[in-house]
Amino acid sequence: MEWRYCIKTNNKNDKYQRILEAAINIFAKQGFYQSTISQVATEAGVADGTIYLYFKSKDDILIQFFSDKTKQVFERFREEVDKANSAVDKLGNLIRIHLEEFQRDRNMAMVYQVETHQNYRIAENQIKEMSKMYLDIVSEIVEQGQAEGSVRRDLYVGLVKRFIIGSVDEVINTWLHSGGEYDLVSMAEPLVDLFIRGVGRVEERNNITPAGESSYSRAAEIN
Amino acid sequence: MEWRYCIKTNNKNDKYQRILEAAINIFAKQGFYQSTISQVATEAGVADGTIYLYFKSKDDILIQFFSDKTKQVFERFREEVDKANSAVDKLGNLIRIHLEEFQRDRNMAMVYQVETHQNYRIAENQIKEMSKMYLDIVSEIVEQGQAEGSVRRDLYVGLVKRFIIGSVDEVINTWLHSGGEYDLVSMAEPLVDLFIRGVGRVEERNNITPAGESSYSRAAEIN
Amino acid sequence: MEWRYCIKTNNKNDKYQRILEAAINIFAKQGFYQSTISQVATEAGVADGTIYLYFKSKDDILIQFFSDKTKQVFERFREEVDKANSAVDKLGNLIRIHLEEFQRDRNMAMVYQVETHQNYRIAENQIKEMSKMYLDIVSEIVEQGQAEGSVRRDLYVGLVKRFIIGSVDEVINTWLHSGGEYDLVSMAEPLVDLFIRGVGRVEERNNITPAGESSYSRAAEIN
Amino acid sequence: MEWRYCIKTNNKNDKYQRILEAAINIFAKQGFYQSTISQVATEAGVADGTIYLYFKSKDDILIQFFSDKTKQVFERFREEVDKANSAVDKLGNLIRIHLEEFQRDRNMAMVYQVETHQNYRIAENQIKEMSKMYLDIVSEIVEQGQAEGSVRRDLYVGLVKRFIIGSVDEVINTWLHSGGEYDLVSMAEPLVDLFIRGVGRVEERNNITPAGESSYSRAAEIN
DNA sequence: AATGAATGAGCGTTCATTCAT
DNA sequence: GATGAATGAACGCTCATTCAT
Numbered sequence: 036m037e038w039r040y041c042i043k044t045n046n047k048n049d050k051y052q053r054i055l056e057a058a059i060n061i062f063a064k065q066g067f068y069q070s071t072i073s074q075v076a077t078e079a080g081v082a083d084g085t086i087y088l089y090f091k092s093k094d095d096i097l098i099q100f101f102s103d104k105t106k107q108v109f110e111r112f113r114e115e116v117d118k119a120n121s122a123v124d125k126l127g128n129l130i131r132i133h134l135e136e137f138q139r140d141r142n143m144a145m146v147y148q149v150e151t152h153q154n155y156r157i158a159e160n161q162i163k164e165m166s167k168m169y170l171d172i173v174s175e176i177v178e179q180g181q182a183e184g185s186v187r188r189d190l191y192v193g194l195v196k197r198f199i200i201g202s203v204d205e206v207i208n209t210w211l212h213s214g215g216e217y218d219l220v221s222m223a224e225p226l227v228d229l230f231i232r233g234v235g236r237v238e239e240r241n242n243i244t245p246a247g248e249s250s251y252s253r254a255a256e257i258n
Numbered sequence: 259m260e261w262r263y264c265i266k267t268n269n270k271n272d273k274y275q276r277i278l279e280a281a282i283n284i285f286a287k288q289g290f291y292q293s294t295i296s297q298v299a300t301e302a303g304v305a306d307g308t309i310y311l312y313f314k315s316k317d318d319i320l321i322q323f324f325s326d327k328t329k330q331v332f333e334r335f336r337e338e339v340d341k342a343n344s345a346v347d348k349l350g351n352l353i354r355i356h357l358e359e360f361q362r363d364r365n366m367a368m369v370y371q372v373e374t375h376q377n378y379r380i381a382e383n384q385i386k387e388m389s390k391m392y393l394d395i396v397s398e399i400v401e402q403g404q405a406e407g408s409v410r411r412d413l414y415v416g417l418v419k420r421f422i423i424g425s426v427d428e429v430i431n432t433w434l435h436s437g438g439e440y441d442l443v444s445m446a447e448p449l450v451d452l453f454i455r456g457v458g459r460v461e462e463r464n465n466i467t468p469a470g471e472s473s474y475s476r477a478a479e480i481n
Numbered sequence: 482m483e484w485r486y487c488i489k490t491n492n493k494n495d496k497y498q499r500i501l502e503a504a505i506n507i508f509a510k511q512g513f514y515q516s517t518i519s520q521v522a523t524e525a526g527v528a529d530g531t532i533y534l535y536f537k538s539k540d541d542i543l544i545q546f547f548s549d550k551t552k553q554v555f556e557r558f559r560e561e562v563d564k565a566n567s568a569v570d571k572l573g574n575l576i577r578i579h580l581e582e583f584q585r586d587r588n589m590a591m592v593y594q595v596e597t598h599q600n601y602r603i604a605e606n607q608i609k610e611m612s613k614m615y616l617d618i619v620s621e622i623v624e625q626g627q628a629e630g631s632v633r634r635d636l637y638v639g640l641v642k643r644f645i646i647g648s649v650d651e652v653i654n655t656w657l658h659s660g661g662e663y664d665l666v667s668m669a670e671p672l673v674d675l676f677i678r679g680v681g682r683v684e685e686r687n688n689i690t691p692a693g694e695s696s697y698s699r700a701a702e703i704n
Numbered sequence: 705m706e707w708r709y710c711i712k713t714n715n716k717n718d719k720y721q722r723i724l725e726a727a728i729n730i731f732a733k734q735g736f737y738q739s740t741i742s743q744v745a746t747e748a749g750v751a752d753g754t755i756y757l758y759f760k761s762k763d764d765i766l767i768q769f770f771s772d773k774t775k776q777v778f779e780r781f782r783e784e785v786d787k788a789n790s791a792v793d794k795l796g797n798l799i800r801i802h803l804e805e806f807q808r809d810r811n812m813a814m815v816y817q818v819e820t821h822q823n824y825r826i827a828e829n830q831i832k833e834m835s836k837m838y839l840d841i842v843s844e845i846v847e848q849g850q851a852e853g854s855v856r857r858d859l860y861v862g863l864v865k866r867f868i869i870g871s872v873d874e875v876i877n878t879w880l881h882s883g884g885e886y887d888l889v890s891m892a893e894p895l896v897d898l899f900i901r902g903v904g905r906v907e908e909r910n911n912i913t914p915a916g917e918s919s920y921s922r923a924a925e926i927n
Numbered sequence: 928a929a930t931g932a933a934t935g936a937g938c939g940t941t942c943a944t945t946c947a948t
Numbered sequence: 949g950a951t952g953a954a955t956g957a958a959c960g961c962t963c964a965t966t967c968a969t
Binding site: 063064065066068069123145148149152153154155177180184185186187188190191194195197198200201202203204205206208209211222225226229230231232233234235236237 | 286287288289291292346368371372375376377378400403407408409410411413414417418420421423424425426427428429431432434445448449452453454455456457458459460
């Protein structure tokens with residue numbers, strides 16, 4: 036009995052996951068409004084009506100995607116950041132795991148990027164919540180860095196958060212629109228270097244080995 | 259005669275502009291796919307069929323928006339950049355005019371932000387062309403800066419472009435989603451400062467007056 | 482099990498047939514371009530959308546009509562012709578069955594007559610195929626008659642085919658436009674007589690009982 | 705004054721004729737319902753609105769076509785028939801002039817053929833009137849032939865009319881659908897022969913030179 | 928008389944959602 | 949629970965006709 040229940044639960048969960056993944060797959064390729072429930076059902080190998088046993092509506096699929104799937108990813112960000120000690124290492128871990136996870140699941144990345152940039156967002160609440168999680172992590176890192184002395188104090192933290200998130204987003208976006216074939220993670224190191232040091236030249240510093248230099252060749256596809 | 263011709267031309271042009279603006283207004287509020295031709299027609303004060311005298315299709319409205327309206331804006335970017343001499347000033351001018359123009363026409367900004375982040379872009383060609391214009395301007399500035407000695411040489415320029423554009427995009431996005439009521443242009447100066455100096459603390463530099471400090475109060479709405 | 486399957490198949494087939502018949506009914510009354518999908522749906526007792534579960538488009542209804550319904554009819558022509566031995570009897574059978582079938586399904590007759598006489602024919606391929614079937618039957622009959630000695634040898638067969646088909650067509654057309662209330666089949670015998678003997682008087686033959694004389698009263702409505 | 709009036713009248717008439725011809729040209733190519741007033745206006749070299757100064761509606765163009773243009777043609781039929789004396793010669797003249805006129809104006813022929821075969825005919829009254837004219841001519845010829853002794857008496861005249869008209873129609877139809885490039889008029893002689901003698905073989909007659917034999921090679925395109 | 932911009936009713940088609948089986 | 953046929957509201961687009969100029 037226990038076992039059967041378990042199987043059934045897994046089966047049920049399986050079908051939920053299968054539909055969700057199928058949906059994200061389709062949404063990533065065609066966009067939410069260009070995708071039909073029929074296409075999602077076919078991709079998931081279920082009947083059209085079955086989808087409504089697991090999701091309230093087409094919109095609900097997107098909402099579940101944000102509250103379920105991407106939430107897991109963002110929780111991993113927190114874990115990864117906590118593994119490091121210094122603010123700079125924490126920032127490095129955040130950027131790296133972000134690029135890693137989005138590279139690992141390109142469909143998720145695509146849907147995430149597109150949906151977060153809509154004006155009317157179906158999953159507004161979920162997106163806001165996740166956005167806050169991410170912004171809070173960056174805030175903490177910046178503030179820790181300022182306390183440690185590794186980060187400038189004359190910063191407007193609200194802007195720094197957009198400065199960092201926006202850059203990472205755009206790097207992912209470029210990767211997505213390029214076809215997603217080059218190595219996204221190799222961008223992490225030089226990106227962190229840009230965040231910390233900026234593009235400006237400092238006389239006293241120009242003898243330092245360029246950070247992330249080694250990555251340039253690997254990432255040469257971007258231009 | 260000349261006058262009548264002028265009036266007629268203006269009338270014709272007027273209606274084209276009126277429809278385009280009405281459409282962008284509606285698209286900005288509801289998104290392209292949620293907007294109907296009927297809504298646009300009502301907003302423009304014309305009949306549904308009239309729209310098809312000026313635009314080939316619903317998609318064409320978006321394409322014309324990108325070829326017409328945003329092209330003008332991007333040409334202003336080039337002009338403004340050319341007014342400055344040093345790379346740093348040019349970057350400052352670019353960011354400032356970008357934020358200025360997008361703040362001035364919030365509907366344009368919204369549609370631009372949303373449409374450029376779709377996976378299937380209706381105005382793909384126009385967007386690619388404009389994107390290239392912008393990326394080229396940034397490339398030139400970075401290269402000039404390197405020649406002048408004001409910009410680091412150990413940079414992967416392809417990444418620097420995303421680093422800059424992404425940050426600006428995200429600052430605009432945040433402003434759009436906040437309701438667009440605070441002063442976006444005040445972000446220009448501190449943003450350029452971040453690009454140039456990064457967030458990292460440099461011992462030798464920590465006695466400098468914080469760049470953009472004065473903007474913080476004005477922009478306090480972001481967090 | 483077998484029974485359920487049968488019922489289900491019939492139900493599905495039923496709806497397809499119902500829509501097809503409703504469509505032909507409407508098309509016959511109003512013409513293809515004057516008829517709307519809504520009218521067809523109402524006539525068939527289904528929703529507008531249901532039609533698109535069985536037909537790809539409005540045009541496809543006409544195409545299916547020609548591939549399905551009229552094909553069956555034309556196959557009956559072949560069967561009926563094969564039942565006779567002499568060329569003259571075969572021609573008689575062809576004309577008789579043609580008039581019989583078209584009289585039996587006046588809507589089919591109407592749509593067939595109208596659509597085959599368009600300049601741009603939606604079901605061009607199907608019509609050409611069927612036209613060829615009919616022409617081939619007539620050709621065979623004429624050639625058999627020539628071999629038997631019952632048909633003149635100094636004939637241009639290409640023209641004879643039009644001569645026969647055109648007459649039959651026109652007789653059907655007249656019947657259709659008259660309201661289709663008199664007996665069409667009674668035209669078969671006198672028509673065959675005209676094909677064989679023509680209208681010209683032959684001295685040696687004028688003592689023969691007039692063929693088809695008996696039909697005149699029955700068909701007196703035509704003039 | 706007189707002269708100017710005349711010019712003006714001609715101009716007016718010119719424009720009416722130009723529009724009518726343009727319309728028939730377009731209708732012949734695309735069919736009535738597939739043609740737009742705009743296309744007709746462009747073809748005629750006038751503005752869309754101008755058409756409504758000369759015709760009450762789109763339907764009215766078709767009605768004028770039948771009452772104006774084709775009426776002239778059918779009056780020529782009468783004239784040509786009157787030139788002959790014997791019934792057989794009259795029939796020959798009728799068929800010949802019919803094929804000649806329709807070959808001379810292929811657009812007229814196409815529109816005539818298509819519109820007369822519709823179920824709901826826009827120009828119903830005009831078509832009926834013309835049809836009656838034609839049928840009456842054939843009736844007269846047949847009756848004259850019977851009086852002369854050249855035509856069988858045991859004929860149902862109502863049917864004979866369809867027999868003749870239908871054949872001619874179908875020969876024209878075949879020519880139209882073949883692209884109208886072979887010589888249609890060459891069909892007149894063999895067609896009359898078929899009407900008079902039929903396809904049946906008469907022992908006593910088989911030494912006569914085949915009528916219309918000479919035309920066969922010229923008309924070899926039909927099959 | 929001539930224009931052609933403007934109109935808006937009307938159509939074919941799609942697709943999220945429901946529900947009988 | 950699972951199905952997929954059926955629904956019908958909604959949309960983009962067309963085009964005959966009008967009318968101010």
